[in-house]
Amino acid sequence: MSERAAPFHCPYCGDEDLRPSEEGHGAWECAACNRAFRLKFLGLLARGLDRSDTGGDPE
Known part of the structure; x- marks a missing residue:
């Protein structure tokens, strides 16, 4: 296990x-x-990571 990250x-x-x-x-x-x-x-968000919203142009 690694150490905690620093800012x-x-x-x-x-x-x-x-x-x-x-x-x-x-x-x-x-x-x-x-x-x-x-x-x-x-902690982690209950909704998780939304990969559908990548911020790119809609196609």
């Missing part, structure tokens, strides 16, 4: 200068905009 960009400013926060699991700090945020996986 690549700050959700507020888009910068990549992120560090894990001392606040605990899933908490991150952005040095560029001086914000702290927490990521949490809520």
Whole structure:
């Protein structure tokens, strides 16, 4: 089993200068905009993945 994925960009400013926060699991700090945020996986959607809506042109 692999480790959990880390965010690549700050959700507020888009910068990549992120560090894990001392606040605990899933908490991150952005040095560029001086914000702290927490990521949490809520679960899978009951409806699943709708592959019929791909966003392409209808034929």
